[in-house]
Amino acid sequence: MLYTEKVMDHFMNPRNVGEIENADGVGEVGNVKCGDIMRIYIKVDGDQIVDVKFKTFGCGSAIAASSVATELIMGKTIDEALALTNKQVIDELGGLPPVKVHCSVLAEQALKAAIYDYATKNALTFKGLEGYDPDEDHHDHDVVDIEF
Amino acid sequence: MLYTEKVMDHFMNPRNVGEIENADGVGEVGNVKCGDIMRIYIKVDGDQIVDVKFKTFGCGSAIAASSVATELIMGKTIDEALALTNKQVIDELGGLPPVKVHCSVLAEQALKAAIYDYATKNALTFKGLEGYDPDEDHHDHDVVDIEF
Amino acid sequence: MKQIYLDYSATTPVKREVIDTMLPFFTEVYGNASSIHSFGQEAKTVLEQSRKSIAETINATPDTFYFTGGGSESDNWALKGVMRANRKKGNHLITSKIEHHGILHTCTALEKEGFEVTYLDVDAEGMISLEALEAAITDQTVLISIMFINNEIGTMQPVKAIGEIAHKHGVLFHTDAVQAYGNVKIDVNAMNIDLMSVSGHKIYGPKGIGGLYIKKGIRIQNIIEGGAQERNRRAGTENIPGIVGFAKAAVMADEALESHREKLIYLRDKLANGIMATIPYAKYNGHPTERHPGNVNICFEFIEGEALLLSLNAKGIAGSSGSACTSGSLDPSHVLLAIGLPHEIAHGSLRLSIGDFTTEEDVDYTIESLKEIVQKLRLMSPLYDKVLKEGK
Amino acid sequence: MKQIYLDYSATTPVKREVIDTMLPFFTEVYGNASSIHSFGQEAKTVLEQSRKSIAETINATPDTFYFTGGGSESDNWALKGVMRANRKKGNHLITSKIEHHGILHTCTALEKEGFEVTYLDVDAEGMISLEALEAAITDQTVLISIMFINNEIGTMQPVKAIGEIAHKHGVLFHTDAVQAYGNVKIDVNAMNIDLMSVSGHKIYGPKGIGGLYIKKGIRIQNIIEGGAQERNRRAGTENIPGIVGFAKAAVMADEALESHREKLIYLRDKLANGIMATIPYAKYNGHPTERHPGNVNICFEFIEGEALLLSLNAKGIAGSSGSACTSGSLDPSHVLLAIGLPHEIAHGSLRLSIGDFTTEEDVDYTIESLKEIVQKLRLMSPLYDKVLKEGK
């Protein structure tokens, strides 16, 4: 199969789908042109992420990566959340096909963007955000096409 | 099948194979390089061909064409024999594949060569030999190759 | 779980009758058709019978039909072969923006060799403009290659009129008929076709076998050189089981063409109408009438095609998408962009293609499932917020 | 009448186990391997398993093995693809005079494109000279293509040493292993092979499927452009039944290689010795030891090959000939001329190739029949007169 069982599980039964009303931070990355948009909402209490939700427009692995990323950081501190790498997302999903690796990057970046939003709104600084540029483009698709 | 039943019959059971000792005329055409040599022997009585035999080095259709040509002229007058065309040989064989048409031409030419030999030896002239050049090359193979 | 195959435009199952025709040629009449022994001559005989059968279905003589390894090879051969062999005549080729990659990527390769290619636009329904086509012809134009039926959106071009224009200007006309053959009646003479690509696996025949019709007298170079098979034009030991199967499938398709079309059109319209009636924010792509009898192509706003396909697959339904995400490419299908769809809509496309084994229940179940799936994915989509909040 | 097939080098029957492996992929797992639904993903899985199985038999990694439509396509792809992609490096190609036409005619086509080709001579046993090979390399040389085993006379070249010379000079090495694969153990790494052509129907697999091994990092252009199949290098819907069958045949051949070789060599030697002992004026062609385990090639003086084949066929024996007459060409086989045979002898050649279903009785019967046939044809031949009269 194209995807692992883990990916399919998170795609078919995504955790933490939805919005948080009055979220403390919202991050959105991707664009419609490329066919992936990920939006992550976080609720923060002290330095802890007490709630996280996502909405994603994108392929199966984009949805699964969003789901897994929210699960991984739920209840974590902001510093812990900032330490999340796309590699961890991939591992948690049991692997992603090479052309889908960018989905895991998007998830990492969407989360960073949400924390950045929270930090900006609250004039906070986090070590994990050093050098973070919210306008960078994180797309790295390979170009491969097949049609029939 | 590559060949008609008639061709196969004449190839497998060729008529008039052999030599005529003290033949009145012998004609040989073709060359080893091209892989076909036909030799026709005739025995003449008056203006009648009373015996004819052939030896052929060549493919199935060369042997069949030789066989059919000898059969067609056996007992005929020399003028009748000279009127034999490669077309008649082909028709009598029920057709030949295009790349094998040259075999019927060879048969016609071998017969002409034998009569020419007879005519030369006996200082005779025949209308059907007018313009006949014993050294002409009558090969007209198409070049087609397949291997596996 | 019940499996519902709605991807007949991608490939078809091989029909039982076709396999039964093929089987003896694997183990009994297995000779090389170029050998003069009986094994070979028997193979040769069925080879030429197969060629004749196929040629008849397109009103061509057998000596104009050449077997290849598939539709892509045929496309490559037609374009490279004709352009390279006719350099003296000119260096210009005209095609369209919605061709299969077998044509488009061949065009790119030809451009690298120094040929010039005009890519014609299509309108919102996927039709080329005959005026634009005629206007594009120059004294350098050697070949026009326009596909008969588009593989994604199903639009059928006015092939006969294209051929007429080509011939009026002394230009050759190739059509990629891989999707059309077996689905519409083709007469290469009446339709002014000079070269035509077809493929076995789209018409319930085997994969790995295709053909190229080449009208007599056309100058064309080989792309596969070697033995003298296919009258010196396409080397390689003849794939007799494939050829026999292709011919059987072609004859079956030709004989049943009318009933096949009627059935497909009925189910296609039922499926398309059912979806359009129950799912909002959807766009039916392609031409309303001039289209493949079994092709349904719809874009669903706010969601992405691969997610749609995976969800359908989880319900046992096999469809296809022009979505970029299925392929890892950044852009959605060149065909959907060529008909003017914005990226975000083009990303949400779904192609469902109906075939001879599709049933009415399959269609009903698909409409039902699709409705649920689209709704679920939309609720997950940040793009759908607007609609939810503003009622759009 | 009993049918005795001794033309395994032309093509082989498909083994029962191979067909059984293929069958489900026609009607059940018929999906397009590029589709993301289950039908497609199942096909994709077996596609990659098949690639892996074949790659293992030649000690290669799966990502270096590409499926094609047959041996001829592989040969064309290797030569055209490498030469065109490496124009900057040079324009010179070295091959031999006894290559298959899939190579030789491709070389002619490349010469027309401006490339230069050196055709190496071979000795009386069909061997190239390593010294001549090395001497032919220039700073323009991009590729050496030398066949592994010759299809007519069975001679096996010192492939490993050829590859060594190539690499010493920074030149790529392609080998046409269509006749070798499945008959000798091949290790592309140990043997210094950079590209290698193979074909399914020579190893009891299906026709219309072949492969090209391309070592990683080699610059090669496509010859069939289109979809992204075969990692963007060879377009066309994957022929899954063909691929699965090819892989099954390859694995079976690999597993039984030793016993297969032993059996073939035993029967081959029995056949060759039997013929040589009973029929005078015959010449055994090819190398005495470095040869295809199943290849017997003998020239019979004074007679012509096609007549021999037809007569054998009438007795139920299927053989082959490098004779010109079988093909309508003026010249006998380029291979027999290259080993220095005069035309008249080369015309009388017979290739009998032994395979897995050949029995000892087949061999005995063939020796017996051949003796009669040769005698009958000789008595008909004007060239034999000398012998009869002079006892030569």
Ligand SMILES: Cc1ncc(COP(=O)(O)O)c(C=O)c1O
């Ligand atoms: C040495 C050699 N190379 C190439 C080929 C061509 O292979 P295919 O017939 O699969 O195209 C053959 C056999 O036909 C062969 O014997």
Ligand SMILES: Cc1ncc(COP(=O)(O)O)c(C=O)c1O
């Ligand atoms: C329109 C069109 N052209 C060409 C092809 C290529 O055919 P094949 O897969 O047989 O190479 C296809 C399908 O894949 C197609 O739909």
